[in-house]
Amino acid sequence: xxxxxxxxxxxxxxxxxxxxxxxxxxxxxxxxxxxxxxxxxxxxxxxxxxxxxxxxxxxxxxxxxxxxxxxxxxxxxxxxxxxxxxxxxxxxxxxxxxxxxxxxxxxxxxxxxxxxxxxxxxxxxxxxxxxxxxxxxxxxxxxxxxxxxxxxxxxxxxxxxxxxxxxxxxxxxxxxxxxxxxxxxxxxxxxxxxxxxxxxxxxxxxxxxxxxxxxx
Amino acid sequence: xxxxxxxxxxxxxxxxxxxxxxxxxxxxxxxxxxxxxxxxxxxxxxxxxxxxxxxxxxxxxxxxxxxxxxxxxxxxxxxxxxxxxxxxxxxxxxxxxxxxxxxxxxxxxxxxxxxxxxxxxxxxxxxxxxxxxxxxxxxxxxxxxxxxxxxxxxxxxxxxxxxxxxxxxxxxxxxxxxxxxxxxxxxxxxxxxxxxxxxxxxxxxxxxxxxxxxxx
Amino acid sequence: xxxxxxxxxxxxxxxxxxxxxxxxxxxxxxxxxxxxxxxxxxxxxxxxxxxxxxxxxxxxxxxxxxxxxxxxxxxxxxxxxxxxxxxxxxxxxxxxxxxxxxxxxxxxxxxxxxxxxxxxxxxxxxxxxxxxxxxxxxxxxxxxxxxxxxxxxxxxxxxxxxxxxxxxxxxxxxxxxxxxxxxxxxxxxxxxxxxxxxxxxxxxxxxxxxxxxxxx
Amino acid sequence: xxxxxxxxxxxxxxxxxxxxxxxxxxxxxxxxxxxxxxxxxxxxxxxxxxxxxxxxxxxxxxxxxxxxxxxxxxxxxxxxxxxxxxxxxxxxxxxxxxxxxxxxxxxxxxxxxxxxxxxxxxxxxxxxxxxxxxxxxxxxxxxxxxxxxxxxxxxxxxxxxxxxxxxxxxxxxxxxxxxxxxxxxxxxxxxxxxxxxxxxxxxxxxxxxxxxxxxx
DNA sequence: TATGAATGAGACTTCATTCAT
DNA sequence: AATGAATGAAGTCTCATTCAT
Numbered sequence: 038x039x040x041x042x043x044x045x046x047x048x049x050x051x052x053x054x055x056x057x058x059x060x061x062x063x064x065x066x067x068x069x070x071x072x073x074x075x076x077x078x079x080x081x082x083x084x085x086x087x088x089x090x091x092x093x094x095x096x097x098x099x100x101x102x103x104x105x106x107x108x109x110x111x112x113x114x115x116x117x118x119x120x121x122x123x124x125x126x127x128x129x130x131x132x133x134x135x136x137x138x139x140x141x142x143x144x145x146x147x148x149x150x151x152x153x154x155x156x157x158x159x160x161x162x163x164x165x166x167x168x169x170x171x172x173x174x175x176x177x178x179x180x181x182x183x184x185x186x187x188x189x190x191x192x193x194x195x196x197x198x199x200x201x202x203x204x205x206x207x208x209x210x211x212x213x214x215x216x217x218x219x220x221x222x223x224x225x226x227x228x229x230x231x232x233x234x235x236x237x238x239x240x241x242x243x244x245x246x247x248x249x250x251x252x253x
Numbered sequence: 254x255x256x257x258x259x260x261x262x263x264x265x266x267x268x269x270x271x272x273x274x275x276x277x278x279x280x281x282x283x284x285x286x287x288x289x290x291x292x293x294x295x296x297x298x299x300x301x302x303x304x305x306x307x308x309x310x311x312x313x314x315x316x317x318x319x320x321x322x323x324x325x326x327x328x329x330x331x332x333x334x335x336x337x338x339x340x341x342x343x344x345x346x347x348x349x350x351x352x353x354x355x356x357x358x359x360x361x362x363x364x365x366x367x368x369x370x371x372x373x374x375x376x377x378x379x380x381x382x383x384x385x386x387x388x389x390x391x392x393x394x395x396x397x398x399x400x401x402x403x404x405x406x407x408x409x410x411x412x413x414x415x416x417x418x419x420x421x422x423x424x425x426x427x428x429x430x431x432x433x434x435x436x437x438x439x440x441x442x443x444x445x446x447x448x449x450x451x452x453x454x455x456x457x458x459x460x461x462x463x464x465x466x467x468x469x
Numbered sequence: 470x471x472x473x474x475x476x477x478x479x480x481x482x483x484x485x486x487x488x489x490x491x492x493x494x495x496x497x498x499x500x501x502x503x504x505x506x507x508x509x510x511x512x513x514x515x516x517x518x519x520x521x522x523x524x525x526x527x528x529x530x531x532x533x534x535x536x537x538x539x540x541x542x543x544x545x546x547x548x549x550x551x552x553x554x555x556x557x558x559x560x561x562x563x564x565x566x567x568x569x570x571x572x573x574x575x576x577x578x579x580x581x582x583x584x585x586x587x588x589x590x591x592x593x594x595x596x597x598x599x600x601x602x603x604x605x606x607x608x609x610x611x612x613x614x615x616x617x618x619x620x621x622x623x624x625x626x627x628x629x630x631x632x633x634x635x636x637x638x639x640x641x642x643x644x645x646x647x648x649x650x651x652x653x654x655x656x657x658x659x660x661x662x663x664x665x666x667x668x669x670x671x672x673x674x675x676x677x678x679x680x681x682x683x684x685x
Numbered sequence: 686x687x688x689x690x691x692x693x694x695x696x697x698x699x700x701x702x703x704x705x706x707x708x709x710x711x712x713x714x715x716x717x718x719x720x721x722x723x724x725x726x727x728x729x730x731x732x733x734x735x736x737x738x739x740x741x742x743x744x745x746x747x748x749x750x751x752x753x754x755x756x757x758x759x760x761x762x763x764x765x766x767x768x769x770x771x772x773x774x775x776x777x778x779x780x781x782x783x784x785x786x787x788x789x790x791x792x793x794x795x796x797x798x799x800x801x802x803x804x805x806x807x808x809x810x811x812x813x814x815x816x817x818x819x820x821x822x823x824x825x826x827x828x829x830x831x832x833x834x835x836x837x838x839x840x841x842x843x844x845x846x847x848x849x850x851x852x853x854x855x856x857x858x859x860x861x862x863x864x865x866x867x868x869x870x871x872x873x874x875x876x877x878x879x880x881x882x883x884x885x886x887x888x889x890x891x892x893x894x895x896x897x898x899x900x901x
Numbered sequence: 902t903a904t905g906a907a908t909g910a911g912a913c914t915t916c917a918t919t920c921a922t
Numbered sequence: 923a924a925t926g927a928a929t930g931a932a933g934t935c936t937c938a939t940t941c942a943t
Contacts (some may be wrong), residue, residue, distance in 0.1 A: 056906090074375060078934065088908045093935065159290070170424070197447030201421040201455075208386065208420025209413060231413030239417075239455030294917060295926095304925040306920080315917060488927090506807060510913065520929045522916080531913065591722070602856065629879030633853040633887075640818065640852025641845060663845030671849075671887030726938060727905095736904040738941080747938060 057095050060085050064106050069149035073103060073162070104165045110149055111169030114142060119176045128184030129241060135180060136206060136236055139173070140229040143210050154207045170207075174199040181240055191242045202236045273311050276301045280322045285365035289319065289378075320381045326369060327385030330358060335392045344400030345457060351396060352422060352452055355389070356445040359426050370427045386423075390415040397456055407458045418452045489527050492517050496538050501581035505535060505594070536597045542581055543601030546574060551608045560616030561673060567612060568638060568668055571605070572661040575642050586639045602639075606631040613672055623674045634668045705743050708733045712754045717797035721751065721810075752813040758801055759817030762790065767824045776832030777889060783828060784854060784884055787821070788877040791858050802859045818855075822847040829888055839890045850884045 063085035067076045078099050082089045096102040121135040143150040153169060178199035184190035209232035210225075279301035283292040294315050298305040312318040337351040359366040369385060394415035400406035425448035426441075495517035499508045510531050514521045528534040553567040575582040585601060610631035616622035641664035642657075711733035715724040726747055730737040744750040769783040791798040801817060826847035832838035857880035858873075 072376075077932085079932095089935085090909060090937080091907050094906070097935095099934065193451070194444075194447035197425060197444060198451050200425045201417075201448060201451040204420035204422070204424025205417040205455075206420070208423060209416045228410075228413055231410035232417055235409070235414050235417040235455045238458045239421075239451045242454045242458070293915090298926090305918085305927095306925050307923080309918070310923075504808075509911085511911095521914085522930060523928050525914070526927070625883070626876075626879035629857060629876060630883050632857045633849075633880055633883040636852035636854070636856025637849040637887075638852070639856060641848045660842075660845055663842035664849055667841070667846050667849040667887045670890045671853075671883045674886045674890070725936090730905090737906095737939085738904050739902080741939070742902075 056085070056087060056091065060087070060092055060095055060102070061105055061109055064102055065110055065149065068103075068106055068152050069146065072148065072152055076103070076106075078102075100159060100161050103159075103162045107153060107162055107165040107169065111153055111166070111172070114139065114153075115169065115172045115176065117142065118173060122176045122180050128180050128187055128189050129237070132177070132180045132184070132202075132240060133233060133237060135176065136202060136233045137229070139206055140210050140233065143206070144225055144229070170203055174203045177202045184240065190240050193240070193242075198240055201239060205232055205236050205239075272301070272303060272307065276303070276308055276311055276318070277321055277325055280318055281326055281365070284319075284322055284326075284368050285362060288364060288368055292319075292322075294318075316375060316377050319375075319378045323369065323378055323381040323385060326365060327382070327388065330355065330369070331385070331388045331392060333358065334389060338392050338396050344396050344403055344405050345453070348393070348396050348400065348418075348456060349449060349453060351393065352418060352449045353445070355422055356426050356449065359422070360441055360445070363427075366427045370423045386419055390419045393418045400456065406456050409456070409458075414456055417455060421448055421452050421455075488517070488519060488523065492519070492524055492527055492534070493537055493541055496534055497542055497581065500535075500538055500584050501578065504580065504584055508535070508538075510534075532591060532593050535591075535594045539585060539594055539597040539601065543585055543598070543604070546571065546585075547601065547604045547608065549574065550605060554608050554612050560612050560619055560621050561669070564609070564612050564616065564634075564672060565665060565669060567608065568634060568665045569661070571638055572642050572665065575638070576657055576661070602635055606635045609634045616672065622672050625672070625674075630672055633671060637664055637668050637671075704733070704735060704739065708735070708740055708743055708750070709753055709757055712750055713758055713797070716751075716754055716758075716800050717794060720796060720800050724751075726750075748807060748809050751807075751810045755801060755810055755813040755817060758797060759814075759820065762787065762801075763817070763820045763824060765790065766821060770824050770828050776828050776835055776837050777885070780825070780828050780832065780850075780888060781881060781885060783825065784850060784881045785877070787854055788858050788881065791854070792873055792877070795859075798859045802855045818851055822851045825850045832888065838888050841888070841890075846888055849887060853880055853884050853887075 060081065064076060064081045067081055067084055078092060079089055081102070082092045085092070092102075096105065118135050118139050121131055121138055124131060124134075153166060174196070176199075178195045181190060181193070181195040181198050185192060185195065210229060276297065280292060280297045283297055283300055294308060295305055297318070298308045301308065308318075312321070334351050334355050337347055337354055340347060340350075369382060390412070392415075394411045397406060397409070397411040397414050401408060401411065426445060492513065496508060496513045499513055499516055510524060511521055513534070514524045517524070524534075528537070550567050550571050553563055553570055556563060556566075585598060606628070608631075610627045613622060613625070613627040613630050617624060617627065642661060708729065712724060712729045715729055715732055726740060727737055729750070730740045733740065740750075744753070766783050766787050769779055769786055772779060772782075801814060822844070824847075826843045829838060829841070829843040829846050833840060833843065858877060
């Protein structure tokens, strides 16, 4: 036995493919398709093309698997957005770019994004989801603090402002995605622009032009 | 069968008390106490002091009942906040007051607020929950539009800004409530102030003093 | 809700037969037939002619049901033997009669007796089984103490002697029953007589004639 | 395939260590530690430091392995006790010594002793366990018969008396061990003395002084 | 020969819903 | 109209055994 880098305690496996990512992928796709509710262990095993017992070789319980699903999906989002925060450049521009990046990614991968934000889960998974929110918030907080230091933004409670940005993005972009009817992407894009404009005003305390980057 | 004014399709009942509100109240309290997960039909019937069979005379399914729970709980919140929007006064003040009212109500009734925002539900209930978000957003939109008309606020996408406010309030206040550990109410209150300040800046595009009303 | 005399916390049931004894009987028969191992909840429900869900209305878990099975079966045995201890008469005679009664009952109901003595169970059920052993032992202890008082038996550790009697009866009579091949009842009867004779010698410290009662 | 002298039917193995005893040892230790319930095949293979597939090369099924475990553990106990029966000396003293030896070994190795006496098993393993009881009984029978021949003991059904002794020792010493709470070893020792005294009286039909040997 | 990943039958339990009384 | 016992589909998890490498 040993602790693997991915944090799971499993027997050492020498031969055969590690089905961990395979299962995670299948689970994530099921969740992305129909939400947590439809992601039964049997369905996940079927989707992964393995037996239910094999699934339990890699994940000790459904809860653990769902936590991994949330963590892995969330981690990716946070990484991308965090990458922007680390760039050189004005806080104001980075803030807009980070928000826009998150928004455009959420507009794709609708169902999964929604699952990461507002869908029914049990307490332990909820906790992992909350961690995602907080991680995302920290990225924005970092940018805001830089802006305050640079005098680009007025003094403010950076943590609260960051929470607000996350809330704006979720409520403005992700929650509407839950109803299946996909709106025209142009109107969604315009909506995203309005949302981000609001966030920038909230942080900067003044009107800022917000030119959405051409690349999503 | 007929459609009643209150929108419910029930069998005509001539004698005896209408147990509809009784059941709704019991269900709402159970959800407020322990969330949707713990609100089994049997438990609701017990709490209402009626038989499970009777419950099914008034609600055709658990889904329908939960939709009613969300609607009724949401309606109350919306009404209170809408009441503030209808007042005379400057848009700016009303905006702060409405936000603060929502916030303080959410800080009480944590569990219910959380259930209305982020808890696991099935698609049909999710839909009712979304309607609540939209209704709340409309209230803020009305205030913002008034403010734009009065030149108190700059021109903006009022609907998007309203969504943002709702998002800020939910993300900033309700989601953190999901972890059982109740923080000190003073820090929560300070947090609420920071959140609302952000919202006002986002709408007004400038620093606004935000004096929270003494009464909630 | 209320605590019923049988110690189970169930909803008050007004109409319909109380299926508690029906289930217990079915479970006991299954155990008597094939032991604990074969007594799956589904099989018990089938045997009782009810649905699995109904079974769980009356017993919260398999463990609880098995504990009841052990307790109810054991209680009956202890009661019968205890009845003899309460009679008037010489300790010596009562001791023989009690042992013989237990023995003859064990010779009938073989499988169940074996389950009560030596069969595989989980810890909680094991505990109930141990209680049975101790209760039976206490009956013999009472008789022995009476005999010591009456100077019929020498001074001795009555509790230990009682345990020994229980052990003799179990090992001598019940354990051999576990192999399906039923021996001739005459030889079993003779064996029982030899066992009980040993016990009487062990208690009395001298040779005692032991005339088995004609009635079983 | 062939039947080996040790009674095992195994494939002929020419090279490499015979892992039979290794596996048996691991299995026995696991059973001794946590009982049959916790002795899963995988756990046994792990404990033996071999692969599960290898385990199945030596034992065709779990049942077979458990039978071997019971047999081997039992054999050791029987051998030790039988060694005493083979000594020179008075039957009476040997009887006490044999009983005391068994008792003191049971007081150590509690869990294994309990598994050998009263733990949940399937029919085939049960059968092996019964064989152990009978073998132990035969040892005592031998001693008793010697005593009868020597006129040290009165005429009696030696087989039945021997069964009784086994029953006394099991019921008096092993069964109480099943509850985890380890009693003070002094009280256990006193209890063992009382049990053995009873057995001696049962066999000899008179009060005998029983001086427990100092060494176990 | 050895390995150990994979298998899947089967066990327990929950809870929304029905229907005879 | 009211009752609540009964139902059983469905979901999670375990572990003895197999077989390709």
